[in-house]
Amino acid sequence: MNPKTTAQSIAAYRNELTASGMPPGLVDDLVKDAAQTLVMNEGLTVKAAPSVPxxxxxxxxxxxxxxxxxxxxxxxxxxxxxxxxxxxxxxxxxxxxxxxxxxxxxxxxxxxxxxxxxxxxxx
Incomplete structure (x- = not known):
């Protein structure tokens, strides 16, 4: 199992919104809200080097x-x-x-x- 990191999910969402032609300010607001919701509901998923505790x-x-x-x-x-x-x-x-x-x-x-x-x- 190798799920996307939180950053990868948020970046993909931003790219999708930007590609749809939404105004940059609206994209920023939507991404900020989505990121907060994602972390609160699913937790934070990070990619860590093996030596990092x-x-x-x-x-x-x-x-x-x-x-x-x-x-x-x-x-x-x-x-x-x-x-x-x-x-x-x-x-x-x-x-x-x-x-x-x-x-x-x-x-x-x-x-x-x-x-x-x-x-x-x-x-």
Missing amino acids: IVICARTTQQAIQWANEHSLHPRNVHVASSTTPLHGITGFAIVTLPGFNERNDAEEIRTALTAMQDTPQD
Whole structure:
């Protein structure tokens, strides 16, 4: 299984709208709305290099593990954001947000913790 990344889907949508002759401002607005809806409903799908650690934000750990297995990701590079406790020793990571994550009671706290980790300079 090799689904399109979120960026590929959005780019294809933009190309389709532009090819139909829609005005650029309208295309921008439609693409922005579609991108937000796509990420909120389907999560974010990214293409990551094998050496880049991936932090998966999911509704459950089981959902995160299933997603990682479906995308043939090496367990060494996959981490599940299951609490607000920082993931120690991980730097330069990509974040994948799966559908349902935003329904968690602690979703915003986890997102804030991950953002702080990304913003913290590493020695």
